Amino acid sequence: MEEHIRPHERVDGSGFDGNRVPLTGIFDKDPLLLTQKDPALDSVNLLIHFHGSENVVAHALAENEGWAAVAVNLGNGSSAYGTPLIEAGRFDSLLQAVRQHLSPGIRKLYLSGFSAGYGAIRAILKTSNYDIIDGVLLLDGLHAGYIPARTPLSMGGRIQEEDLAAFEKLATDAVSGKKAFVFTHSSIFPGTFVSTTESADYLLAASGISRKPVLKEGPLGMQQVSESAEGKLKILAFAGNTAPDHIDHLHGLYHFIRLLQ
Template structure:
């Protein structure tokens, strides 16, 4: 994909929220391009399993993805918010014993958060999946890329928090500054209410009752809290230290740090351009394996 299209995708993925308490202005776009990392892209178009639309739940139907063959007596369910259905299909192909649902509801975290604010919506989604998956579902996991964290946050704020075994956030977790649009370098602070449920999740993951994996780039939106700043907030809240590393990640990503305590893990990666952001989505097939090995 041409690099100017990647930048357009990034601006859409990190676009502002709707006008409410948690609304944010659009980010300050970066004019940068970089040619250091390869930014490999998975295809997923060769997926030969079942693709079944789940109708009557959202304005746009999610897609249930089931592989043709598995040796397992039961399966794990991954519900992924925001990103190409082919990328999610590739993750199913690469990880035996999983079925997945790809949910795409638009741009901006509010497009994902608002429809899932009612727990009954998630109940309907699970019921639709269970009616079609022939094997028992062992555990339910959520993943969100970019704005998809809005759906994850909404689900975790309901009674359905107890149903979720683990969460994977792919370069997607933001909050407002207080005062609005005032970066921390200029005296602003993080609106902690925006991150409250993730702070709870991180604490539970440290204790081992949940799994929480969060990957982030080095992108700085400027008008709202970056993924790096959100990561720092959660690390400080849990007393978890960053460990500097330098290693290759999936699709040519360059990892800079790892932070682990219990089943809570944050992975920091280089890059502050649109392709660096999209890398996190295409690494889904790799990062989902951390649900099995979070330590």
């Protein structure tokens, strides 16, 4: 399907004039550390982003002071991101490599994931590293399986709750203010596995929070249709069920990371 209602504006990172440093020897594909040129900073927020163009991450830094970021791209599908991070040691190695190349200290540690990138975040949250994560941003990426497999809720299926358990725990901690959790989603319905809308509904129901309908413009011409927030938990719904609507969430990274603070 195509639609031409929303503008689907894109960013290219051309305004970023900082440093780009490959972090070698951790994954099959080297992550890229991006840092701003500001020697006066004694500490920065560190964003580790999974799945998506490094130029989009660079744009987010250009638009927000006091951040450094790592862009991690490991392939397609949530398992490509989740499997390498099942053991806590791989994430520990990534942080160690960052600290070797990052002169300011790390003020707060955030994870973000677009689309399949949530697989890495889920794996990390299941390890002891959960305690050191200050917040998580999911950009139209949080899925689960149906039980029976490939059987939508409307046909009698139910959600495989274990797939969302780590994020349910995170949502609970966000409501109480212990962590920050921001989740944006489109209206795309895959059909054979749980949509981001259904995942959001599940987390809201588990947290006892209702949907609040809104109608307002989001970043880059996105159309926001719902906003639910309590404590440091924010779930934002946007119109659109096409591929460009999905990509909009990634390019809005520069805007959405501000909600983590």
